[in-house]
Amino acid sequence: MSSSSASSRKALSKIACNRLQKELVEWQSNPPSGFKHKVTDNLQRWVIEVNGAPGTLYANETYQLQVDFPEHYPMEAPQVIFLHPAPLHPHIYSNGHICLDILYDSWSPAMTVSSICISILSMLSSATAKQCPEDNDRYVKNCRNGRSPKQTRWWFHDDKV
Template sequence: MDASQRRLAKELAQLATEPPVGVKVDDQSTASNLRVWNVQMEGAPGTLYDGEKFTLQFRFDDQYPFSSPEVVFVGDEKSIPVHPHIYSNGHICLSILTDDWTPALSVQSVCLSILSMLSSCKEKKRPPDNNFYVRTCSNSSKSTRWWFHGLAASRVLLC
C-alpha cells in the first residue's frame, strides 16, 4: 500500500467513525476501490435543504493528498442541489477543490465546507451560466479552471 492509499484508508476510517452531522460514507462504494467514494449528505435542519438527501462522489488520483480530489454531486438533475455554486451536472465551484487545496485538508473538511455552503444559501437557484457550462464543459470538474472573486466566481473552461 502506497502513501496515498494509507492516507485514504486513514481518512475513510475517520469519516466512518466521526462523520460530520448529516454525512455518511457508503461502505459499498469503497469496498472494491479505495480511490472512489460515494458519500451521502443530508441538508442541515433549518436550512433551505433541510431533509434533502444528496450523494457526493470523491475521486482520488495517485497524487492525493498533494492534489485535490475530484468531488461532484451524482445522480439525476433532480437529486443535485439547486445552488448558485453547483451546476446541474453536479460540478461544484468551491475554491478548496482547486486553487486553495492543501494536503492539510481532508474528505471530512471538504464535506464540512460543502455542508456550510449549502447551509448558508439564501435562495435556491443555479449559477447564471449553468446551461452554457453544462453544454461545453469536460466530464471532469478538475479540467475546469476556476477563478474565484469573493462571493462571485467566474471560470475559464479548459474543455
C-alpha cells in the same frame, strides 16, 4: 466520470492508500454530522450521502457526493461532484460540478474528506435562494463528453453564498 477517464485513472500511490485508509478509519469512528459514507470496496472512489442541515433551504433533503481520489492524493485534490440530481445552488451546476475554491486553487494536503464535506455543507447552508449558477446552461453544454471539473478555470468571486 466518463468511461474513458475512469479507465485511464492511475492506481493510488502507497502514500494515498495509507492516507485514505487512515481517513476511512477516522470517518467510521467519528463521521462529520450530516454525512454518511456508502461502503464499497473501492478506496479510490467514495460515495457520500449529504443531508441538508436543519433550518436551511436544504433541510430534509438528501444528496450524494462522488469523491474520486487521484494517484497522488493528498498532494493533489480529489475530484468531488454531486451525483444526479444535484442541489439547486448558485455554485453547483446541474451536471454536479461544484465551484468551491478548496477543490481547486485553494486545496491543501492538510484537508481531509471530512473537511471537504463540512465546507460543502457550509456552502449549501449559507444559500439564500435555490437557483442554478447564471452560466449553468453554457457551462454544462461545454462539459459534455465527460469533461472533469478539474479541467475548468474557475473564477472564485462570490463569498456571500
